[in-house]
Amino acid sequence: MNNNTQTRTYAYVAAVLYAAIIGLSFLFVKMTVSVAHPIDVLAHRFALSLLVVSIPVIFGWIKIKLTLRDLWRIIPLGLLSPVLFFAFQAFGLVSSNSSEAGIIQAMAPVFTLVLASIFLKERTSIMQKLFLLLSVAGVVFIFLMKGSGMSAGNFKGIALLLLSTVCFAGYGVLARPLAQKYKPMELTWVTLMVGFVVFNAASLIRHVSNGTMMDYVKPLGDASYLGALAYLAILSTMFSTLLASYALTHLEASKMSVFSNLSTLISIAGGAWILHEPVHGYHFIGALLIIAGVLGTNMSGRKRGLVIPDKA
Template sequence: MNKNVQVHAALFLVALIYGSNYSIAKEVMPAYVGPYGLIILRVVSAAIFFGVFSRLVIKEKIRGWADNLRSVACGITGIAFNQLCFFGGLNLTAPINAALLMVISPVVVLLFSALLLKERVGWKKITGIVVACLGALLLISSSHTASGTGNWLGDVLIILNATSFGLYLVLVKPLMAKYKAVTVVSRIFAVGAVIVVPFGLNQLLAPDYSAFPLTIWLAIAFMIIGVTIITYLLNTWALKYANPTLVAIYIYLQPVLAILIAVGFGKDSFTLQKALYALLIFAGVYMVSMTKQQVAKRA
């Protein structure tokens, strides 16, 4: 399979999983588990999985002070601060608000890529981001209801999450050029796990887990395996071949996929208006992916 197709397929799957997570996470928190307790379940489980897999299969270590310090920074921005802000914000605001505010992440990536990686920002890339952002804003606004106004603190936390994730995508790129994806992900989750435990330990110990229905356990399993392990692996792998802006631009697909999922369960309707807005998003993704820096050719 063509490498371009593989990269876009991986990023599409990530967008699909993340698009589902906005609604699924709200089913679990705060009724069953507090947001920070849920973060511990996700991050510590992933840290154990990646740690064991890395030691038994990959057997590769991050070398040198510069790379080790960068991996710690990635653990802070990509796991700890990112997750604390996202789930704390999603717990306070409506899913539609969170999806709306997350569209700033590619803009952050573009700025940090220009500043830290000296990546040239061409007019096609800027135009693609603007077009995709416009489509996402119109789509989300058309689905927004009066009951989804959200909480201002939650909205601020989602903005901080988007900024942190954008910075993470830029910081982790050089590490992906030198190490295997599992090696990098294993380290950043280990760093993140150490940081998040003190924040959510009380919320982790509070619930009566024996009273959880099967649907809630399945939702938790989805967030640990799908939203945490699979998405970080696919995103990190994609960064080997694509620039951070292309990875970030797929955030714009999340509201499209979220609406399609809602339609499938009879919770929303898909109109011609929404179809046109979705086409804007896909057009923006296409414009960004067609820039010269789209996918690096590797042997």
Template sequence: MAHQHTRTIVLGSLAALGCETLYGLSYIFTKQATNSASPIALLGWRFLIAFIVMTGLIIAGVIHVNLAGKKLQPLLLVAIFDPVLYFIGETFGISHTTASESGVFLACIPVAALLASALILHKYPSRQQIIGILITLIGVIITVIAAGASASLSIIGYLFLFLAVVTYALYSVYVEKAEAYTGIEITYIMLAAGAIVFVVMALGESLIHGNLQSLLSLPMTNKRFTIAVLYQGISSSVLALFLSNYAIAKIGVNKTASFIGVSTVVSIVAGILLLGEAFSSTQLIGAVVIICGVYTANNTFHLK
């Protein structure tokens, strides 16, 4: 029994680590794609490709989805929180604020997830988890401020970022409550909802600006955009969402939330190695603090 419990924790932790690594690497592809297309166009193509890929895997029998006799309401609630409301909040929040501001706001997600878990699931984090997540939060704030502290004072932007923080926390909680569904079933409904909402938004945006043909031909005419949406659609959507849902099912909201800062470290390293971005000693300190926070939240020792 103890061996099985340890195996569950290890697999759940590896899934959370893998998910945040994929999200951290997506920064590179997002940066390249948004140079030639709007964020909404990227989201539309991203979730459409993800939905098509996962549907193909289901048809081929590689993965299995069986929703017969199961209520869809809990899954739709999860999908509304993430990806729909979360990505609307993140996308428009980032576009109306500075990189440092959005980074600090989104770094609050683990804290919001702890509060949501306590209030809705009545699962209270240990003192060790709270300390670890707060250390991670401090590390992320140090890192994003070191990258360039500036303020937009955009109330609209702050409200959208607040929406992203709250809805991601609620997604984490309601995924844990969706015990009747497999991680693959939850992921598939999330991708379907994302595809419907963001494709409609992308089409609406292109019609307003009179560039529908440009939107439809983007993957055929822009190699960087194509590579970006393939990575975003397959790795950052299908695989990362499955890993996230799996991690929450295995180790719960509180432990999964403690890994969120890892994506910040991965994005910094990827920016240095692949884009040749500058790296300061303060960012290094922030990255070390993040890793210490994740270790503290997930180590087996107990604080008294």
């Protein structure tokens, strides 16, 4: 195995781990927003994740060397994700369940393919497009068979989750060129800092205006909340950002995004196992379509001109 092949293999492993972590994150978000306000959850989440990721920086184990110009280039990435992505997701999950969130998130490859072709000039083969659509078809099949009622609250939640997915796609497209210029740790630290500042400022303003400052710390006394928060802050926020940054250094945005469909399977499995959400036969049929689409998208179209050269 040559170095380039080995590097891409590691990138695929990172993408799979990322998909698994994000897939489970939906149900942990659902658990936290049932205890605290979504803005407070996000404020706690990014405060903890920034604290953890800053430890090696403070002790000098990892060097962050960024100019003011570099920061201005990365900040828009942080606004797409974590700020808009997680904000829409958290508020969307208030009136939707974790399975629906995973299903809607699986539409991200379609948005990413369009945006990547426009802004990054990424080229994909006809077979890749067909396999991508096959994966999306699996998601749509599950959603239609599920037959969820479209109440006003449910529709609002789904609309917010859809906006979250668009932001996720935009993040993947914008992160691709940045990941080839900056180290994964640099991108992670800046984007987490953006999330920390925005969400804690929003939470502070909300509590000061309502005279409810004690409500900011009250959820921290709940053991189950702290457990879910630890997963979201350390794995789903900090570690997943590192994984995504590394994978996008070596994989095209369109290929990376299709792994979000694996998150759908993890979301459904996690929802059934932990939250006891029902799982039916059509989930397994949809799962097969999704997996086939993911594998096909990443294994087909490997001919000259379809792959963006990796960073030297």
